[in-house]
Amino acid sequence: MRTTTKQKIAFSVLFLSTLMVILPVVFVLGTIIKNGWQGISWEFLTSMPRDGMRQGGIYPAIVGTVYLVSLSIVFSLPIGVMAAIYLNEYARDNLLTRLIRLAIVNLAGVSSVVYGLFGLALFVTFMKFGVSILSGALTLAIMNLPVIITASRESLANVPYQFREVSLSLGLSRWQTIRHSVLPFAIPGILTGAILSLARAAGETAPILFTVAAFYLPKLPASIFDQAMALPYHLYIISTQIPNIAVKTRYATAMVLVGISFTMNIFAVIIRSRLRKKKKW
């Protein structure tokens, strides 16, 4: 066989493989939108569930998820950004730095349900926060740390080295240099990472199973020490635990969850592309 024919066949195989990755995505999203949009209404989004979640809306689940991810970012963003600053600006190439890197890799690899166990043991039981928004948010925060650290560090590393040299040569201290000549240029990248981590946290179910999630709680949480419903957990129970729910309710819930996740992703992408256009160095 001629080599160009071989190449054609090989490229077709590669193309078909790619299609087999992309088509399921189209199928999944298509199915959700096709069956879900009829179920979405203002009432569905803003009313309490009724009749054992068979009727009514998903308002408390949306609110619960918003509380959870907002609180988790309050913990994870400062620690994550400072950790990135340490790794990129202060750390030398030594054993400690290697250990930190290894720890980050491992935090990223720990199973989500193991995070759930950890949250249950540390926050719910040991620190006595109980099954609460606080426990869940702290669990999600630790889980999201690797995403924020990696994105922030990359963003810091992209700030040209000369910025630091100029600032230091003018007599500014190391922290002043970071604060005024490095960090401002890294903010969009850090923001992108933060939003992506929020999107991920919003969809996570296993870490909140034992730390926050209430099966059916048709009222809004009053404080961070309350249990709450959350969207992904709600989708899990209405699609596996409760019979006789209208299919369109399930699809609509899935659509809201995917919608939140995608909106945040698109947001992150817009910030990133703006940054690329604005970049002047």
Add this chain to the structure above:
Amino acid sequence: MKLRLLKEFIIEKLIFLSGIASILFVILIFTFLLKEGISFFKEIGLKDFIGGKYWYPISEPERFGILPLILGSLLVTLGAIIIAVPLSIACAFYISEVVQGKAKDILKSGIEMLAAIPSVVLGFIGIVTLVPWMKKVLNLPTGLTALSGSIMLGLMAMPTIISISEDAINAVPKAYKEGALALGATRWQAMYRVVIYAALPGIIAASMLGIGRVIGETMAVMMLSGNAAVIPSTLLEPVRTLTATIAAEMGEAVHGGLHYYSLFAIGIILFVITFMINVIADIFLHRNKK
């Protein structure tokens, strides 16, 4: 002036603390799993735990053998990897070496979208589409099988494997490929005779991280694979994985009982498995960089 120095001193200490926080958290996770799991191992030895063939945590007498769960996890993972690895590597090559321009961007965002779909949503879609379809086409008593789990988990592992493989392929020095092309090789020959070998450590690391992701996945596999804690013999039977066992049973386990502690013991096993996979993958990734 003094105040500023003090402020900077404090800030720099905070930065250092945040820097080592990751190490602290890994230790904390392991400690707390151990703290809850250790009382289980006092009652039941590690050998009976890992080698035991029966998982009857709430019957009388209770049995805590996780062999069926380990085999369930392995089987689902194996299936997922067989599906995901070849497709992902082919896809990574297609995206980084064959397709160009707008199409490349579209494909890349398609894969990013796949990564952004929450696992519980994929589980739900599996229940309403894949499971009934499998039952009908393969004429099975139930569509909730290891294979259903494998297919969805394979899909979920793909974005990880593709993006890391793609990085590895892009990191291969251009001169390798150009050298091959200059010697008269076609683009395909340059790809499978030269580029793939140079990118191999990265591709292996990508596959390992994909495996790690699959073993640790919880929601979709719990919703799709049937949750029968018996030693499986084929992919077409219901199985129960380690992760699904924890997620499904923690709600019912009595706080402080043996069953409760046994789920933490499973957590320890999972933690150790993913830890090892990540360390090995990291070694491969770094060999690539040097």
